[in-house]
Amino acid sequence: GGDDQAEGQQELTVLAAASLTDAYEELAATFTEQTGAEVTFSFGSSTDLAEQAADGAPGDVLATADEASMQVAEDAGVAGEVTTFATNVLVIVTPPENPAGIEGLDDLTGSTWVRCADEVPCGRVALAVLEAGGVTSEPASLEEDVRATLDKVISGEADAGLVYATDAVAAGDAVETVEIPGAEEQTTSYFTTPLSQSEDAGLAAEWVELVTSEEGQEILVDAGFTLP
Amino acid sequence: MAGGAVSLDLDLHVPGRVRVALRAEPGEVIAVIGPNGAGKSTLVHALAGLVPATGSAVLDGTDLLALPTRERSVGLVFQRQLLFPHLSALDNVAFGPRARGGSRREAEQRAHDWLDRLGVGELSGRRPRELSGGQAQRVAIARALATDPRLLLLDEPLTGLDVKVAMALRIELGRHLATYDGITLLVTHHALDALTIADRVLVLDEGRVAQLGTPAEVAQRPRTEHVARLVGLNVVPSEGRLTAFTPDAVTVSLEPPVGSARLRWHGPVVDVSPHGDAVRLLVRAEPDLIADVTPAAATELGLAPGREVWLSVKETAVRRYDLAPEQTGTVAP
Amino acid sequence: MAGGAVSLDLDLHVPGRVRVALRAEPGEVIAVIGPNGAGKSTLVHALAGLVPATGSAVLDGTDLLALPTRERSVGLVFQRQLLFPHLSALDNVAFGPRARGGSRREAEQRAHDWLDRLGVGELSGRRPRELSGGQAQRVAIARALATDPRLLLLDEPLTGLDVKVAMALRIELGRHLATYDGITLLVTHHALDALTIADRVLVLDEGRVAQLGTPAEVAQRPRTEHVARLVGLNVVPSEGRLTAFTPDAVTVSLEPPVGSARLRWHGPVVDVSPHGDAVRLLVRAEPDLIADVTPAAATELGLAPGREVWLSVKETAVRRYDLAPEQTGTVAP
Amino acid sequence: MVAATNWATLPETLRSEPLQQALWLSVTTSTAAVAFCLVLGLPLAWVLARVSFRGRGALRALVTVPLVLPPVVAGVALRTAFGRTGVIGEPLLALTGFSFPFTTWGVVLAHVFVSLPFVVIAIEGALRSADRDFDLAAATLGATRWTTFRRVTAPLAMPGIVAGMVLGWARSLGEFGATITFNGNYPGTTQTMPNLIYVTRQSDQDAALALSLVMLVVSVAVLLLLRDRWLGVP
């Protein structure tokens, strides 16, 4: 692992997109059960993580929420075999009791709503979904990431927001979820790869295996992901 | 002037530093003298509200001690000057009139007038850093006077001034104060200031009032060695009374004096300096005494520092009076 | 002391403020006198390196002006004191010895000694804010002396001191300077300092040397009105020469004097003050003159400020001498 | 960073509307914020430096709080207070129909919140370093506390005040986190330079660097102009 300890306790370090936090922590528990190895995460934005991996950051596995970031790692030659292991669909979330009465994309017009900025993965997806739905109304804000989008809704500042299904699940009772018909056409994909700086390639491979195994996929689905 | 006659009733105590009770009549100028550390600045600062004090200082019916500094209507020349370094001389002097609500033009006019009166009108555009010590001192005086205070507190206003300016200022100040119906406390180390400008002299010693009287009284019957030295007298305590005599009444000899002189002392000369046409000696006896001799006698006796001499005065040349400050009128023998 | 005899060769110019050329011998004490703004502090500061100056100041073979302040080995008592506010009196005085490499113990020992010599030993633990003006002044003197400078610059060291302390310090300083082989410049407004402590007197006027001579020379033939006033003489310029006479040689009358007196002036009395046993008048004539009269005469003539009087002196009572500073030896008529 | 910039695309980057909007927004909101900070902070600093009262330490700690909050948490705190459902925000919205989030005023508010401690603490330090006796001198001349402050204390502490303003301005300009959390990120209204740089970096690292460089040049130019003009005084 990235941080080997003297007594031989195995350790695995995973650089993972922040939107994977919940699911990955659960996966880590399973992984420790199965292999006895401790898992350490460095969560961050996909862009950051890919660049850090490229710069030699200690770690065994990288997981990003978009292809462009993964490409950075590949270009730097630190990526191994890249696997797509999950996808994420957009949903509309509203504050509890849905005060603005949002039932679908069309209701966004005239309300205070938010989505991710065009430049970030969830924004690109949102743009496509909105285009497909024929929505032309402007959001109140183009959020830096999906978490910030969710946050605006939870806090009641926005009447609605476009977030990933996983975020809606993570937020639990703090939001109400409105599914978007046809959203599954426009998903974002998650990519993972063992890193060349890994000091325990076997363990890294085992992690990727777990994530793509049935057991792993189940955990991801529970967290709101869809499967590729 | 600030309008209306003003009297001051003072009974003030700054713990560990000074305690003074005093009544001053409208228009009075009181010189405050005393050795270093006697509490003169402390008294003045307490009246201005810069040092916390207990007791009372009733000026014109209101107790100053209950007011914040800015409402006390005092004018203070600090021993340290404290001119505002970022303002020109003019703006320093105009500061008070403006702070008290005057228009800019009026304030500057006043400031100009005062700077002119104190002979530094042409320096009005300079910052304090660009003034000499004496020039700055004059600006500081102008600043305090320009607010028309009801109580004027001057802490050694004439130090650092050259003789001519000091003399001119003494006159200017005397003239100003003569027509001024507020009360002035003038802290000084110079007998001339105390004796020429003041109506009364307050002598402080170790934080207490040692003497309070007219300049003539104080000059003739000084109660502390400090005042005696200030007015050029010798004062010797004996049997609960004070004996005073002038330096020229002292006879200096190398041998113990014979004859009737009951008052005699012995000690080394520690200083020899010219004094008018005479030569003044300082002799380290009990207490230190000063004696004036002719230059001829000084040469003849070889009176250089270190020389052991005998001093004596005739009983007829001395004045005796009580120590107690209450009985300022008594004369003896 | 700093070891070795030291001489000073000075030819210094601070543009617009002062220009002085001077040679001082080892151990010499030079009093610097002159009116406010004459350039005394500027001279002293230029020597210490606090004000940029051109020219040279060769002390002991090295030109001070080429050195940074800290290497000049000067001791300076500032007119503004500038004691370090965050350090105790002791630490202020010990600062110099420590900065020059002494051990802490040595430095504190020295500081103690100096504070004791200046009579403020028991205040050694106090911060400057907690000292009276005169106490702080003594600490400032101690601080300057404690570094054993080769050039001692004292800018009005005795102001703010009470008479007794001033006298004691004058003696102490005189004693110290007598055995001191460095050079001392002593800026003062007091004739007594200049005449008793100094070997020579440098008179500055408007930034130039107006006179340089022994105290006796300067006292007897003052070349500027300022010095004349300082030593209590009247000096009148006429036909390119100076006429000097003592105040008691002046006759005061209410009518124009008849008879032989060629020297006579007219003007109002502007000040009346006691002077020893006499009464001293300041008369606003051309120039201002001082005259001493007996108290009896003063009463008889009604000599109060504002009174117009005639002054005259007899030709035999005056001393005449040249204006030109070069010919200090000439006497006339 | 200079080396990493893609010089070929720089001219194009410079002409882009989002950049111009964001730069303008950043400069104006930061300047407005520092003005508010001065109005609020100068008296506050004075009180902390000159007035003795119980709870002075607590007041100072309170002022310091935004300093130690991570920016995102600062945004959350702001929202709790000034959000649509916030303690102050809700009545404000009810009364005036105005609410801070998603507006340029919200940006200014966020900037003031994060910058105020810098302004206050820097100025307090300078006020404490300055000689207090001049205040006393002013009082003897009849000046009120306010006059004394305006004409004596503040001018004497000017270098410290300018330092405080520079810190506050720069802190505002670089602020990222509180602004986006509280106000979101909308071009022309709430998208300041740091926000633009952040989102740009998600898709185009080089463009983000170019933007950073532009921001740097502009801000350093402003700082250079300001500083020597004001700090030259003493």
Add this chain to the structure above:
Amino acid sequence: MVAATNWATLPETLRSEPLQQALWLSVTTSTAAVAFCLVLGLPLAWVLARVSFRGRGALRALVTVPLVLPPVVAGVALRTAFGRTGVIGEPLLALTGFSFPFTTWGVVLAHVFVSLPFVVIAIEGALRSADRDFDLAAATLGATRWTTFRRVTAPLAMPGIVAGMVLGWARSLGEFGATITFNGNYPGTTQTMPNLIYVTRQSDQDAALALSLVMLVVSVAVLLLLRDRWLGVP
């Protein structure tokens, strides 16, 4: 924010190992950073305040640069300089085998980078406010510039220096962006409190708020302790 905290889970939050690690890391790295800032910043501030030379304005601008960089850009700048392939980082790695990123030293470096301007500018302001004549008095007593600085200038400017340190410490403590960009977010090594709060907020808003509160309490406590001890002096 206090109201929004989930009090029920607070004790548990407090006992969690990530919190304790992150808090300890934050406090130690911030303290180390402010110590370095002082060592570097005090002389720098003195030079800026007291020495006249060509390029002083430019030096000051250079020092100010990190102030106006959005934290993420600061992280990128740091990487350009100190990364494994950075201008300084590469030779350093070759020579010593040591490299900053992803280590606790890297965290300290990031903190120093973002905090130094605060320290320098606050102290420069204070030095400029102080009376320069005392420096001259020290020089006449034979003190070198260094002795003068150490025994006269610095003590007299102490309130300003403390203010600068407080600002720097607080800035370090709240730093988020440069650290995560330059160093990643490894628990125990580079995961400071703001990073932990960021990660926690992804899954549990309440826990994140609780963490913020803990951080707030600790830092305010430290500030309260420090300030009155030092600012009481004058």
